Amino acid sequence: MKKITILVLALSLASGLLAQNQSVPYPDGYKEYKHIKTLIIKPEHSQADIFAGIHHIYANDKAYEGYKSGSFEDGSIVVLDYLKYEDANHTIYETSRNYVAVMYKDEKKYKDTKGWGYEAFAGDSKDKRLVNDVNKMCFNCHLPQEKSGYIFSKLRE
Amino acid sequence: MKKITILVLALSLASGLLAQNQSVPYPDGYKEYKHIKTLIIKPEHSQADIFAGIHHIYANDKAYEGYKSGSFEDGSIVVLDYLKYEDANHTIYETSRNYVAVMYKDEKKYKDTKGWGYEAFAGDSKDKRLVNDVNKMCFNCHLPQEKSGYIFSKLRE
Secondary structure (H helix, E strand, O other): OHHHHHHHHHHHHHHHHHHHHHOOOOOOOHHHOEEEEEEEEOOOOOOHHHHOEEEEEEEOHHHHHHHHHOOOOOOOEEEEEEEEEEEEOOEEEEEEEEEEEEEEEOOOOOHHHOOEEEEEEEOOOOOOEOOOOHHHHHHHHHHHHHHHOOOOOOOOO | OHHHHHHHHHHHHHHHHHHHHHOOOOOOOHHHOEEEEEEEEOOOOOOHHHHOEEEEEEEOHHHHHHHHHOOOOOOOEEEEEEEEEEEEOOEEEEEEEEEEEEEEEOOOOOHHHOOEEEEEEEOOOOOOEOOOOHHHHHHHHHHHHHHHOOOOOOOOO
16 A cells, blocks of 8 residues: 555656646747847857757746846746857857747746746747756756746846 | 038038937837847957947837838837957856947938938947947948848847
8 A cells, every 4th residue: 555655646746747847838929028138158168968059038027027126926937048059250140949948937836846837848849848857957956046036147237 | 602502511411410310319228129139249250349249139119010021110219239248167148338229210300311310329328429420330331231121130030
């Protein structure tokens, strides 16, 4: 019985985590959100295998208010539009898309990850989901950013 | 009399050009406009002395519609937020501002420059204007872009 209980708990947990991820919607129209900032990670960076490229950060109106106030209300959406780039003719310009990563605020639904749901969508796909371990792939790195609402980026001046 | 007439005409023209520039307002709140694209010009570029840095292009709602339709109506505003950058720790990130360049659409007011007024504001200033020769500094380069409404940038996918 004990083994079965553990199995049931494990399955229930796995299913819960899956459901949590699946519930983060693709952020339609995010390129019309507010642009927060842009940075570029170069191929020599220690985390280049997952982050080399152009990073555009966007926020919907609720999240934009959160950047200003420091407190993100439910419905806030922050998007990382993560693109490849070419460095040619002394110009760096964006090319194809690596993925679109999303943080979606819902205190109740995502209480296990401090109120934010995390997902990433491969390339230009709206349904090819990449996050299969939200703690390892997203939450653990965001956790230390508690003072800024678990968000890394800041509004630029 | 002939010399005086020419002088009067010249002064009138100069004053007209000055008035035209002065009438392009600082684009308050442009960082809340739609983000069109970003590119980076490196210090080795042939036009690095005036363009090396991060170029963020923003459009107000009217201009954003223009990017989609190909036709920019009066009141369209396109902004180039032109920033310095640091390249350190295999990361390129923006630092201080070079200038904010503005294109402001008014077919009647700016008929001499195909309907667009041009201006640039130094650093973080809202009144330190940089354009003292609109043809040489702005219009001549934009003129060949007639097919895209005299705008260089395109909406990204």
